[in-house]
Amino acid sequence: MWTHKAWQGRFLAHPLPSDERLRHYAHWCNAVEGNTTFYATPARDTVASWARQTDPDFRFVIKLPKLITHERRLTGVDDALRAFLDAVEPLGPRADALWIQLPGSFGPTDVPTLARFLRGLSRSHRYAVEVRDAAFFEDPRATRALEEALAAATAEWIPFDTTAFFRSPPTSDAERDAWTKKPHMPFRSLARTDRPIVRYLGRDAVAQTVEGWRRWVDIVVEWLREGRSPTVFIHTPDNAEAPMLARRFHDEVRARVPELDALPEPIADEPLTLF
Structure with missing residues (x-):
């Protein structure tokens, strides 16, 4: 998000090399959504440059790749997840939460899949889940089932x-x-x-x-x-x-x-x- 064109020359100095933009953004805000990781797992060197541009208390909320959440729907993703966790490791304490954004088609009947996925995650990170099926908000049974799955993993609901x-x-x-x-x-x-x-x-x-x-x-x-x-x-x-x-x-x-x-x-x- 720190490369947003509308910010260049207004909130961020312009021109700036790409490996300096995050450093300037981090003087406006102390957290950022890592949305680009949804489209592909970044190179480890790229993530290391993010760490170099920010203080240890800067917060990244990093989205898991869509391969894991949308295409494979949290099933059979061990290798992809391992590669992602290795890539973001250079962030260290800056990785405030790994963001599991689920598609709108991921509904109450899929909660057991989410629960299994959360149980298998490393406890070296904290996790936050975003759901987009309205039933989770409107059906008390669906709400309770999701909350129980999150509680077992000490995961947040975004x-x-x-x-x-x-x-x-x-x-x-x-x-x-x-x-x-x-x-x-x-x-x-x-x-x-x-x-x-x-x-x-x-x-x-x-x-x-x-x-x-x-x-x-x-x-x-x-x-x-x-x-x-x-x-x-x-x-x-x-x-x-x-x-x-x-x-x-x-x-x-x-x-x-x-x-x-x-x-x-x-x-x-x-x-x-x-x-």
């Missing part, structure tokens, strides 16, 4: 909150595109571990995005007061203002929990000079 996005019809090309692709999921805010993860999708209009996250500010403040350490990812359909919005969300939470650490100061985008 809610993807799209309620603010779907509250009114789209008004931009980016919103219209997201309207057809993003899941329309019921709201969920129950943390299962001491390190909950939230994904929030707002609108391209800043005011609508901020209005939609008000309840998350309340929830995150309560989690912090309980001693939890949440990670919150702020998205909009075009993501053009995402780093600024993430810092604004953090500022709103910190105004109510002053002991929360401040985010780092962005690296100044100094003009190029010949002298």
Whole structure:
């Protein structure tokens, strides 16, 4: 995500070599979704460069490859999983959670498969699961079965909150595109571990995005007061203002929990000079 074109020259200095962009991003936000790993397991050297560009307390939430979660649906994936875990090993403590995003077709009848998969995972990592079948949110039996499978592995349930996005019809090309692709999921805010993860999708209009996250500010403040350490990812359909919005969300939470650490100061985008 740190290579997003709309951020170049605004939130990140431009031009920047590709192996410097994450370092600049890490001065805006202290966590990132590792979404590119969904499409292919990265080279170990590439992951090592991510580690070099970030401090040990920077948080990566790294998505498992779709080969494991979508194509093979968590079955017969030992070799692919072993290769993935070896690739991300250079992150060390920065690998805050391995993110198991499951397809919308993965429903309550598939929970035993998920439970078996979780039981076989190395305890050297923590895991977080994102489901997209509405039955997990609406059917108490399905909810309970999933929660039991997660509890056995001390895994978190990642809610993807799209309620603010779907509250009114789209008004931009980016919103219209997201309207057809993003899941329309019921709201969920129950943390299962001491390190909950939230994904929030707002609108391209800043005011609508901020209005939609008000309840998350309340929830995150309560989690912090309980001693939890949440990670919150702020998205909009075009993501053009995402780093600024993430810092604004953090500022709103910190105004109510002053002991929360401040985010780092962005690296100044100094003009190029010949002298």
